[in-house]
Amino acid sequence: LAAQYVDVLQIPAFLVRQTDLLVAAAKTGKCVSLKKGQFLSPEAMQFAVQKITDSNNPKVAIIERGNSFGYTDLIVDYRGISTMQQYAPVILDVTHSLQQPNQNSGVTGGRPELIETIAKAGIAVGADGLFIETHPTPERALSDGANMLRLDRLEDLMQKLTRVREAII
Incomplete structure (x- = not known):
């Protein structure tokens, strides 16, 4: 139903291993954006991509958003970008990779002061694109303000x- 109204179908990280959902998304013919689960290796994403392409849809991208690091932090392993580029274009989700989930306060935290650092590094290693969530007043955002x-x-x-991009080309 969503495919009637959108250009890209995004599969959330916790659902990226659900074959029926991936196949259904692929069969719409829309571009399918696969968020890499924080619990998955870069190599594991080849199987999610393959489910899309085996359904005759070459329009697929992987969204890198970091790996679980302990219980309350995420970290980007930049080696994974080039690994995943063997399967599909890779977009680095800069702001979500700076989330700090499971904080003692019960509210997800973030490290927005590192946005520039993470984004520059992503460009330097050749990410195909960046996702950066922004808001005029992040502290008043309804969701994810802590890392915007x-x-x-x-x-x-x-x-x-x-x-940075011009310097590496």
Whole structure:
């Protein structure tokens, strides 16, 4: 039903191993975006991609969003980007990879001060794209505010990232 209204179907990290869901998404002919589960190795994503492509849909991308590191943090293993690029284009979800889940407060935390660092590193290792969640006032955002980039900082960041990209080409 969603395929009638959207250009990209995104499969959440915790559902990326559900064959029936992946096949159904692929059969719509829409681009399928697969969020890599924080519990999966980069190599494991080849099987999710294969389920899409075996359903005659070559339009698939992988979203890297970090790996569980202890109980309350995520960390990006940049080696995984080139590994997963063997299967599909890889987009680095910069802001979600800076989440700090399972905080003692019961609310997910984040490290937005590291957005520029993570994004530059992603560009430097050749990520095919970046996802950066932004908001005019992250502290008032209804979801994920703890790891968002303030909207007024986006233009400066994009200029820096463009220079990094130009330097590595």
